[in-house]
Amino acid sequence: MNQTLLAITEEINVYIKNAEEDFQHDYSKITEMSIQYISKRLEEVKQKFEQNLEIDPDTEIFYFKHIKCHLLALIQYYSLVQKIELDKPPIKKKGVKKYYLKTLFKIKKKLSHNKFFYNYFKSNSSQFDDHFFRRSAHDLFIPITNYLLEIDKNKNTPTVHVFAQMEAYEMLRHYLKKKIKNLGTKEILTPKSNKLLKWTTSKIDLIESIYALHAAGVFNNGKADLKDIAEYFQEIFDIDLGQYNRVFYDIRSRKNNKTKFVDSLKDALSKRIKDTDNELFP
Numbered sequence: 001m002n003q004t005l006l007a008i009t010e011e012i013n014v015y016i017k018n019a020e021e022d023f024q025h026d027y028s029k030i031t032e033m034s035i036q037y038i039s040k041r042l043e044e045v046k047q048k049f050e051q052n053l054e055i056d057p058d059t060e061i062f063y064f065k066h067i068k069c070h071l072l073a074l075i076q077y078y079s080l081v082q083k084i085e086l087d088k089p090p091i092k093k094k095g096v097k098k099y100y101l102k103t104l105f106k107i108k109k110k111l112s113h114n115k116f117f118y119n120y121f122k123s124n125s126s127q128f129d130d131h132f133f134r135r136s137a138h139d140l141f142i143p144i145t146n147y148l149l150e151i152d153k154n155k156n157t158p159t160v161h162v163f164a165q166m167e168a169y170e171m172l173r174h175y176l177k178k179k180i181k182n183l184g185t186k187e188i189l190t191p192k193s194n195k196l197l198k199w200t201t202s203k204i205d206l207i208e209s210i211y212a213l214h215a216a217g218v219f220n221n222g223k224a225d226l227k228d229i230a231e232y233f234q235e236i237f238d239i240d241l242g243q244y245n246r247v248f249y250d251i252r253s254r255k256n257n258k259t260k261f262v263d264s265l266k267d268a269l270s271k272r273i274k275d276t277d278n279e280l281f282p
Contacts, residue, residue: 008045008071009204010202010203010204011041012037012038012074013202015034015037016037027081027085028082028086031079031081031085033077034074034078035079035082038078040069042072044226045067045071046068049063049067050199057134060116060133060134060135061130061133063131064133064134064156064157064160066249068079068160070165070246072161072164072168073168074168076168081172081173084172084176090214092139093183097180097184100176100179100183104173104180107169110169111166111169114162114165117159117163117166118170119167120132121167122245124246125151129258131158132157132163133157135156135157171240171243172241174234175240178235178240184259192215197237198237198238199239201261203241203242204250204261205261206241207244207251208251208260208261208262209261210229210244211226211248211251212232213229213260232260
């Protein structure tokens with residue numbers, strides 16, 4: 001299941017990246033294509049899971065917490081982005097910024113109303129996983145949500161949609177913050193060079209690098225927060241890393257090389273040093 005999530009996440013990222021390049025600024029087209037593609041992949045994963053008649057508790061929890069919940073969150077996220085962009089008033093930049101700020105406030109308010117579940121999701125806790133991500137779990141204290149996509153209890157856990165909504169809102173929060181920041185700084189900040197650098201390997205590789213740099217304490221004498229480092233890289237590379245803590249969970253779960261990308265950097269540098277041993281200015 002771990003490898004399934006990694007593979008699907010990467011395929012979705014590649015698909016969305018291609019859609020964004022093909023239909024630049026056409027949010028309606030990008031979101032519609034993304035929703036259709038992710039929905040299709042979700043159905044494939046659901047069928048694969050439901051065909052397996054012998055599911056142990058750990059696998060069941062992993063599926064609902066890290067696979068189905070994430071894919072449902074992506075569908076909700078792109079649906080919300082589509083609505084926000086379609087409802088955006090045709091007014092000047094100042095008015096658009098106010099519109100985004102107002103929408104961001106609403107999202108933060110919704111997250112605060114579900115503070116317990118939001119904090120559980122953000123911290124990637126596991127204390128109540130048996131209650132939240134098992135189909136046999138009892139409905140102990142589930143909040144009312146207006147974003148139910150399925151109601152078949154045999155195919156869902158008590159809170160899968162609640163946590164999917166939390167993740168969707170969190171992604172939307174980052175989306176709106178980026179939009180607001182771009183509106184506020186676009187006219188002030190100009191690049192010193194037209195040669196902009198783009199991260200062209202996978203987002204998983206970048207996340208692995210961020211965690212490695214944070215673990216090594218290379219920023220602010222080791223006092224920099226992981227969240228600040230991740231946001232910095234997202235800003236300079238103009239890339240959305242989504243729920244990078246979930247991706248790190250998958251990196252930890254790799255069966256073979258857990259530090260695949262970092263090791264590849266070491267190998268590449270070693271080769272460069274070896275190849276340029278006899279050069280004065282390599």
